[in-house]
Amino acid sequence: MTAPPSPDEGLSAADLAAKYGLSVSGARPSLVEYVRQLWDRRHFILAFSRAKLTAQYSQAKLGQLWQVVTPLLNAAVYFFVFGVILEADRGMPREVYIPFLVTGVFVFTFTQSSVMAGVRAISGNLGLVRALHFPRASLPVSFALQQLQQLLFSMVVLFAVTVAFGSYPDLSWALIVPALGLQFCFNTGLALIMARAGAKTPDLAQLMPFVMRTWMYASGVMYSIPIMLADKPSWIANVLQWNPAAIYMDLMRFAMIDGYGSENLPDHVWAIAGGWAVLFALGGFVYFWKAEERYGRG
Amino acid sequence: MADHTTEARIPTVIADDLHIVYRVNGAKTGKGSATAALSRMLKRGSDGDARGVRKVHAVRGVSFIAYRGEAIGLIGSNGSGKSTLLRAIAGLLPAESGRVYTDGQPSLLGVNAALMNDLTGERNVILGGLAMGMTREQIKERYQEIVDFSGINEKGDFITLPMRTYSSGMAARLRFSIAAAKDHDVLMIDEALATGDRKFQKRSEERIRELRKQAGTVFLVSHNNKSIRDTCDRVLWLERGELRMDGPTDEVLKEYEKFTGK
Numbered sequence: 001m002t003a004p005p006s007p008d009e010g011l012s013a014a015d016l017a018a019k020y021g022l023s024v025s026g027a028r029p030s031l032v033e034y035v036r037q038l039w040d041r042r043h044f045i046l047a048f049s050r051a052k053l054t055a056q057y058s059q060a061k062l063g064q065l066w067q068v069v070t071p072l073l074n075a076a077v078y079f080f081v082f083g084v085i086l087e088a089d090r091g092m093p094r095e096v097y098i099p100f101l102v103t104g105v106f107v108f109t110f111t112q113s114s115v116m117a118g119v120r121a122i123s124g125n126l127g128l129v130r131a132l133h134f135p136r137a138s139l140p141v142s143f144a145l146q147q148l149q150q151l152l153f154s155m156v157v158l159f160a161v162t163v164a165f166g167s168y169p170d171l172s173w174a175l176i177v178p179a180l181g182l183q184f185c186f187n188t189g190l191a192l193i194m195a196r197a198g199a200k201t202p203d204l205a206q207l208m209p210f211v212m213r214t215w216m217y218a219s220g221v222m223y224s225i226p227i228m229l230a231d232k233p234s235w236i237a238n239v240l241q242w243n244p245a246a247i248y249m250d251l252m253r254f255a256m257i258d259g260y261g262s263e264n265l266p267d268h269v270w271a272i273a274g275g276w277a278v279l280f281a282l283g284g285f286v287y288f289w290k291a292e293e294r295y296g297r298g
Numbered sequence: 299m300a301d302h303t304t305e306a307r308i309p310t311v312i313a314d315d316l317h318i319v320y321r322v323n324g325a326k327t328g329k330g331s332a333t334a335a336l337s338r339m340l341k342r343g344s345d346g347d348a349r350g351v352r353k354v355h356a357v358r359g360v361s362f363i364a365y366r367g368e369a370i371g372l373i374g375s376n377g378s379g380k381s382t383l384l385r386a387i388a389g390l391l392p393a394e395s396g397r398v399y400t401d402g403q404p405s406l407l408g409v410n411a412a413l414m415n416d417l418t419g420e421r422n423v424i425l426g427g428l429a430m431g432m433t434r435e436q437i438k439e440r441y442q443e444i445v446d447f448s449g450i451n452e453k454g455d456f457i458t459l460p461m462r463t464y465s466s467g468m469a470a471r472l473r474f475s476i477a478a479a480k481d482h483d484v485l486m487i488d489e490a491l492a493t494g495d496r497k498f499q500k501r502s503e504e505r506i507r508e509l510r511k512q513a514g515t516v517f518l519v520s521h522n523n524k525s526i527r528d529t530c531d532r533v534l535w536l537e538r539g540e541l542r543m544d545g546p547t548d549e550v551l552k553e554y555e556k557f558t559g560k
Contacts, residue, residue: 013314013361017399020309025398026389044428048412051425055416058460127411130390132429133403202323294392 028293029135031286037135045138049146071154074109075102075161082222091227095165096259102161103256104221107249110151111187112212117143118191119198119205122295129296136295137288140195144188151180158256167258175255178270183248185277189284196288199295219245224264241266244276310484310515311364311387311404316396318357318379318386318539356382358539359396366401369516371530371547373523373554379539380519384486387517401514404484405430409477419450419457419464419472426476440479447505448475449498471498478505485513523551 011019029037038045057066078101082088089097121140122129129136155176163169198204218240220228225246229237240246251273253260266272357379364370372380385391388404412429413422423444427437448471450456450464461469487506510516510529520526526533526547533550535543543550 013312013363013397013399016309016363017312020401022309022312022399022401025387025400025404026392041428041431043434044425044431047425047428051414051417051421054421055414058416125411128429130385131406131408131411133389133405133431134429296390296392 034289041134041138045142049142052146053149067153072157075105078105088223099162099165099257101222103253104249106154107252108216108221114144114147114187114191115194118194119208121195122199123202140191144191148184162256172255179251182273182277185281189280192284192288196291247273307365309363310366310401312399313360313362314397316360317394318382319394320354322352356539360541364515366514369530371526371533372519374536378536402483405482407477407487410473415462430480444475444479448472481512484515486517488519
């Protein structure tokens with residue numbers, strides 16, 4: 001082992017690195033720099049989400065048709081169980097209840113699948129994380145985006161169902177756009193939080209389905225919260241109605257269904273919807289970024 | 299340390315007492331049954347460190363300095379920590395302790411993990427390029443080059459078919475072609491890249507030489523002593539995660555061959 005004679009002899013590794021302007025490999029960038037890097041990767045994020053979406057059904061004979069058929073079958077099952085067998089449609093005429101239920105199922109599924117994809121975003125893609133450089137937030141954001149595209153397919157079904165039960169497109173349908181936008185922000189933030197948690201504890205992937213199911217039953221996907229809880233203290237209904245899943249479902253129902261008016265919405269509904277979105281999007285992003293240099297550890 | 303010239307040598311990669319530890323879940327005591335896992339949990343309580351987690355100390359205190367213009371070979375028996383060391387230099391595996399300083403962003407040659415078998419070769423070229431950080435324009439510019447280099451279309455229009463329909467050789471060729479399409483500052487090449495038939499092997503070796511010329515510093519992991527001798531002027535020999543020897547290629551390879559009993 002020959003040590004070369006050099007003017008740098010005797011310098012410590014850190015000093016030597018400083019002298020030649022070397023930086024620590026794999027260090028976490030500043031928050032601003034991180035946002036910039038993520039923006040630079042926007043094409044990758046979009047391409048990755050679309051690739052995942054396409055790959056999903058590419059082996060099936062019906063191919064991409066399943067994007068629409070799957071949510072339709074889902075809605076049919078829920079209608080059979082809750083509308084026909086359990087008669088959870090209390091207080092609503094059938095032409096309101098069926099679009100009410102289908103909207104609820106689709107909107108909740110959007111959040112649910114974003115969470116489930118988020119949990120596995122890092123832990124299920126360790127190969128990718130350990131092979132290439134990119135801001136790791138690209139993965140959860142990309143998965144949330146994939147779910148948004150999936151939902152847009154479901155919207156075709158939703159429009160058809162709503163129109164079939166007598167609610168025709170009018171000006172209030174324009175509210176779908178801000179409602180979906182806010183929910184997407186909320187979902188992305190939640191996916192980022194779940195991605196960090198799932199990277200540390202992969203077991204969450206086993207646990208989350210139960211958490212999500214509890215959340216679904218508590219959020220009034222298949223029943224109206226104020227009507228079902230009419231004989232309970234009013235704060236219970238209020239708390240349930242303010243939870244983000246219920247808020248986003250109610251906004252979408254209000255926008256689309258003629259027989260579902262503003263009397264079904266809690267007070268300050270848009271402020272609450274915006275608050276949840278901002279809180280989770282910003283909080284989730286910062287929380288995810290804080291552990292950036294640790295993703296990929298075995 | 300090939301040239302002992304007096305001109306100032308510029309370091310590009312500095313590894314300072316680097317340790318890498320993998321944590322493997324559910325590999326402790328060899329018993330994987332649910333009851334075993336439960337009893338472990340009960341016994342150890344919430345002691346997060348010990349619950350069925352086994353540590354593998356893959357790299358132990360490696361230090362070296364690589365300079366601009368060097369081509370460094372990494373040798374050692376299977377499981378000696380060569381690939382792990384490469385990933386740590388690239389900043390892809392967080393270090394347990396110690397540090398790696400680098401000039402710019404070192405990159406591993408390889409995009410396998412970003413590609414999807416259910417997508418067409420065409421879309422994989424774009425996806426792989428984006429994953430490596432190329433812009434859409436750069437990919438468009440190089441697209442034809444990548445496809446031609448891979449030779450996928452020599453036997454018909456295969457690039458528009460899903461990658462799962464490719465033979466393993468064809469898929470490997472496409473993967474290499476995508477990976478080799480980007481220029482790198484500090485380039486790291488893991489062994490067994492030159493796959494495919496004889497013709498493609500020749501072509502890819504040539505491409506690696508080209509990439510080497512453009513890159514500032516090159517690391518090459520290989521079990522093929524001939525390719526190390528051909529391309530590298532300095533060799534690091536790792537054994538059990540420790541740096542056993544670091545020096546000019548001939549010296550280290552001689553010792554290594556003695557060690558492996560060749």
